[in-house]
Amino acid sequence: METEEELEVPDDQSEDQEVEIPEEEPVSNEEYLATLLETARAAARPLSVLTAANKNKALEAMADALEEATEAILEANEEDLENFGDDPDRAAMADRLKLTPERIIGMAKQIREIVALRDPVGESVGFKKRPNGMRVGKVRVPIGVIGIIYESRPNVTADAAALCLKSGNVCILRGGSEAIHSNTAIAKVLVEAASSAGIPEGAISFIDRPDREIILDLLKSDKFVDLIIPRGGESLMETVTTNSTIPVIKHDKGVCHIYVDVNADLSQAETICVNAKVQRPSTCNSLEGLLVHEKIAKTFLVPLGKALTEAGVEIRGCPKTCEVLPDAKPAQDDDFGKEFLSLTLAIRVVKDMDQAMDHIETYGSHHTESILTNDYSRALRFLRQVDASAVMVNASTRLNDGYEFGLGAEMGISTTRLHARGPMGLEDLTCSKYVVYGSGQIRE
Amino acid sequence: METEEELEVPDDQSEDQEVEIPEEEPVSNEEYLATLLETARAAARPLSVLTAANKNKALEAMADALEEATEAILEANEEDLENFGDDPDRAAMADRLKLTPERIIGMAKQIREIVALRDPVGESVGFKKRPNGMRVGKVRVPIGVIGIIYESRPNVTADAAALCLKSGNVCILRGGSEAIHSNTAIAKVLVEAASSAGIPEGAISFIDRPDREIILDLLKSDKFVDLIIPRGGESLMETVTTNSTIPVIKHDKGVCHIYVDVNADLSQAETICVNAKVQRPSTCNSLEGLLVHEKIAKTFLVPLGKALTEAGVEIRGCPKTCEVLPDAKPAQDDDFGKEFLSLTLAIRVVKDMDQAMDHIETYGSHHTESILTNDYSRALRFLRQVDASAVMVNASTRLNDGYEFGLGAEMGISTTRLHARGPMGLEDLTCSKYVVYGSGQIRE
Numbered sequence: 027m028e029t030e031e032e033l034e035v036p037d038d039q040s041e042d043q044e045v046e047i048p049e050e051e052p053v054s055n056e057e058y059l060a061t062l063l064e065t066a067r068a069a070a071r072p073l074s075v076l077t078a079a080n081k082n083k084a085l086e087a088m089a090d091a092l093e094e095a096t097e098a099i100l101e102a103n104e105e106d107l108e109n110f111g112d113d114p115d116r117a118a119m120a121d122r123l124k125l126t127p128e129r130i131i132g133m134a135k136q137i138r139e140i141v142a143l144r145d146p147v148g149e150s151v152g153f154k155k156r157p158n159g160m161r162v163g164k165v166r167v168p169i170g171v172i173g174i175i176y177e178s179r180p181n182v183t184a185d186a187a188a189l190c191l192k193s194g195n196v197c198i199l200r201g202g203s204e205a206i207h208s209n210t211a212i213a214k215v216l217v218e219a220a221s222s223a224g225i226p227e228g229a230i231s232f233i234d235r236p237d238r239e240i241i242l243d244l245l246k247s248d249k250f251v252d253l254i255i256p257r258g259g260e261s262l263m264e265t266v267t268t269n270s271t272i273p274v275i276k277h278d279k280g281v282c283h284i285y286v287d288v289n290a291d292l293s294q295a296e297t298i299c300v301n302a303k304v305q306r307p308s309t310c311n312s313l314e315g316l317l318v319h320e321k322i323a324k325t326f327l328v329p330l331g332k333a334l335t336e337a338g339v340e341i342r343g344c345p346k347t348c349e350v351l352p353d354a355k356p357a358q359d360d361d362f363g364k365e366f367l368s369l370t371l372a373i374r375v376v377k378d379m380d381q382a383m384d385h386i387e388t389y390g391s392h393h394t395e396s397i398l399t400n401d402y403s404r405a406l407r408f409l410r411q412v413d414a415s416a417v418m419v420n421a422s423t424r425l426n427d428g429y430e431f432g433l434g435a436e437m438g439i440s441t442t443r444l445h446a447r448g449p450m451g452l453e454d455l456t457c458s459k460y461v462v463y464g465s466g467q468i469r470e
Numbered sequence: 471m472e473t474e475e476e477l478e479v480p481d482d483q484s485e486d487q488e489v490e491i492p493e494e495e496p497v498s499n500e501e502y503l504a505t506l507l508e509t510a511r512a513a514a515r516p517l518s519v520l521t522a523a524n525k526n527k528a529l530e531a532m533a534d535a536l537e538e539a540t541e542a543i544l545e546a547n548e549e550d551l552e553n554f555g556d557d558p559d560r561a562a563m564a565d566r567l568k569l570t571p572e573r574i575i576g577m578a579k580q581i582r583e584i585v586a587l588r589d590p591v592g593e594s595v596g597f598k599k600r601p602n603g604m605r606v607g608k609v610r611v612p613i614g615v616i617g618i619i620y621e622s623r624p625n626v627t628a629d630a631a632a633l634c635l636k637s638g639n640v641c642i643l644r645g646g647s648e649a650i651h652s653n654t655a656i657a658k659v660l661v662e663a664a665s666s667a668g669i670p671e672g673a674i675s676f677i678d679r680p681d682r683e684i685i686l687d688l689l690k691s692d693k694f695v696d697l698i699i700p701r702g703g704e705s706l707m708e709t710v711t712t713n714s715t716i717p718v719i720k721h722d723k724g725v726c727h728i729y730v731d732v733n734a735d736l737s738q739a740e741t742i743c744v745n746a747k748v749q750r751p752s753t754c755n756s757l758e759g760l761l762v763h764e765k766i767a768k769t770f771l772v773p774l775g776k777a778l779t780e781a782g783v784e785i786r787g788c789p790k791t792c793e794v795l796p797d798a799k800p801a802q803d804d805d806f807g808k809e810f811l812s813l814t815l816a817i818r819v820v821k822d823m824d825q826a827m828d829h830i831e832t833y834g835s836h837h838t839e840s841i842l843t844n845d846y847s848r849a850l851r852f853l854r855q856v857d858a859s860a861v862m863v864n865a866s867t868r869l870n871d872g873y874e875f876g877l878g879a880e881m882g883i884s885t886t887r888l889h890a891r892g893p894m895g896l897e898d899l900t901c902s903k904y905v906v907y908g909s910g911q912i913r914e
Binding site for chain 1: 515518519592598600602604606609611613614692696697711712715717718719735738741742745746749750831840853854855857858859860861862863864865866868869870871874875876886887888889891892893901902903904905906907908909910911912913
């Protein structure tokens with residue numbers, strides 16, 4: 027799964043859209059959410075004890091059903107695309123919103139890959155015998171009910187539902203209003219397929235009303251929901267942080283850096299920097315700030331500048347960078363620390379690694395930070411002293427990813443320090459309970 | 471460390487107390503907190519990279535200093551005790567508040583035990599080589615800045631400071647207003663000893679003003695604080711849940727049950743039930759609700775009732791219990807699900823294990839649940855289907871504890887599902903970062 031940050035959709039846009047209210051039963055948003063939450067909560071206990079075989083059967087059914095419903099899903103998507111319009115400034119977003127038969131096949135394929143992953147529920151961790159004879163350890167259990175609030179890409183509906191189901195969690199999905207018809211169509215297919223395969227009602231819950239007040243109420247429903255995962259832009263993060271009484275694991279922005287040290291392999295460094303910036307610039311793990319040791323600034327930046335320019339990258343440089351690369355734009359203050367998510371790169375020449383690490387501490391977002399060097403002790407010091415969800419030596423920041431790290435599919439990249447940090451795989455969608463096998467032990 | 475729930479102190483009591491405002495510099499609460507937060511945040515990075523030897527040296531100095539300062543601490547404690555008064559209804563609380571030379575030696579001993587524990591910071595978890603040749607794994611790092619809000623017992627000041635220091639975390643401590651003089655005296659000693667041993671200023675931060683608005687501001691300081699741990703009663707939990715924009719790990723109440731199955735070893739069951747209720751009734755892992763299979767109700771409850779009564783326990787029973795134990799008080803509706811924290815026990819006769827598990831799901835607080843049985847398959851089903859921070863077979867609920875589980879000292883028992891659930895030891899005071907050892911890898 028790609029881990030894109032989708033910043034541009036204001037989440038209160040919903041108000042401007044036409045809302046389809048069912049004609050027969052005009053249920054208030056409050057009642058609507060209350061029913062949904064109760065059904066979801068009630069599904070948590072039966073879902074948590076399903077076997078991997080049960081869950082896999084349902085996932086297979088969901089994948090098949092998606093493919094079979096291609097036509098209906100594309101029709102719904104067409105409606106979203108029409109509402110979205112063809113503003114050329116939002117062409118990238120429109121592209122993310124757009125579904126094709128291939129993309130629907132891709133969603134089904136993704137679900138089948140989740141079938142192949144190990145079910146983490148029930149795994150034992152660290153059992154040991156205590157001096158009093160009792161055996162104690164942890165067993166992985168589902169978190170419970172997870173609310174996922176996301177923007178733009180409709181495939182998240184299928185991915186998130188499948189990951190939650192496989193890990194025994196009820197999901198409550200709330201997609202962006204711009205994709206509401208596509209998401210509703212996809213969710214309907216998934217819910218029906220899961221239900222026909224014996225999954226309890228409510229295990230996959232989808233909020234098909236775009237009203238913003240429903241999000242705010244959801245965020246206060248700590249009696250029903252155990253975790254909120256927001257995936258999206260700054261305004262969504264702010265809304266969730268400010269309003270949630272439920273624990274939150276954020277998938278927030280990435281302002282990622284590479285520091286090219288004085289004795290890096292410069293040819294390798296060029297390949298890595300170009301890859302990190304260019305391979306998929308709209309993702310949260312792409313390179314936004316490059317820091318270069320002053321002693322190699324000229325040798326390294328002249329050919330790199332050429333390669334980046336050829337790849338269409340706009341460079342915004344500090345004064346020393348601009349001396350070496352006269353075509354670069356002078357960086358403004360806010361260019362350092364900015365998540366461009368596009369073919370733009372801020373470059374700064376630094377006097378040593380400590381200045382680079384200070385820059386990262388000041389401007390970074392603790393997402394992904396990489397040093398390129400052949401100096402052993404500096405490599406280890408960078409790994410130890412820099413704080414981020416992933417720190418790297420001689421590797422592209424783009425590699426901070428669930429597949430690349432061997433987790434299989436991921437829910438996204440967590441920027442929260444607690445519980446799960448970095449790529450969030452199936453195991454991170456579980457928590458644990460202590461289990462004690464006793465034989466009459468009491469507290470002395 | 472004991473894990474007591476201290477429910478009785480309303481946290482806004484502070485307003486009634488005399489506040490000592492420093493005479494020379496009347497600093498507003500806002501400025502006061504801002505300075506404290508900045509100093510604490512600045513300490514996080516240097517503290518995170520200290521060696522275990524550095525930290526242990528400081529802990530030893532803190533333990534020594536506490537013992538040396540016994541007289542000053544007792545004087546401060548005397549002041550708190552005077553303010554607290556001698557209301558006989560609050561005698562148990564006054565006892566928890568009271569310090570003696572022995573209790574101060576106990577605090578120092580506790581710190582020395584933390585010295586002996588393994589430092590989790592820097593430990594590697596699950597490193598593996600990926601197909602592209604890079605090595606990836608997690609390394610434990612401190613969480614950062616941890617705010618701990620607690621009530622009543624002054625020894626928490628020393629315990630929490632020592633656990634945070636050992637795990638490389640800055641702590642911001644906020645004790646109850648009833649213990650403010652004792653806590654201030656203890657914190658002063660700890661801060662000075664740590665500082666003289668080279669620990670960065672602010673690493674142990676103590677809020678020595680009792681004003682409630684400071685808590686509310688602290689809870690919104692997500693730019694400075696990474697985690698809030700509240701230890702105390704319901705009103706504190708409510709305040710924190712509602713107001714915090716910082717992740718929270720609660721140490722909330724325990725409504726713990728034991729279910730005595732039809733074929734339990736009844737003599738062992740009696741010992742376990744008495745231990746779970748009587749051994750230390752004021753703790754969160756003591757027994758509050760006993761569920762007994764109807765077929766053994768009479769055989770089991772008659773001798774148990776006698777033993778409990780002899781131990782001073784008041785029984786509140788369902789109608790069937792009262793039939794068997796005519797001296798028991800009839801249970802009111804709210805007796806099931808109540809955290810008595812005293813020598814009171816609610817007893818209900820159930821028709822089978824499923825009814826017991828339903829009762830636990832309805833009335834329990836997901837803290838500690840135990841089944842007493844010799845039936846293998848029911849034991850395993852109970853462990854699988856009951857959801858709590860600890861589930862047990864044939865053991866006293868009082869054993870849900872960091873020492874008993876082999877973690878060493880604990881911060882308390884987490885009732886939050888995420889990150890740390892159950893006894894929270896040093897390891898749970900760390901998070902992780904991914905570390906990648908590359909050799910030129912890029913994203914294909």
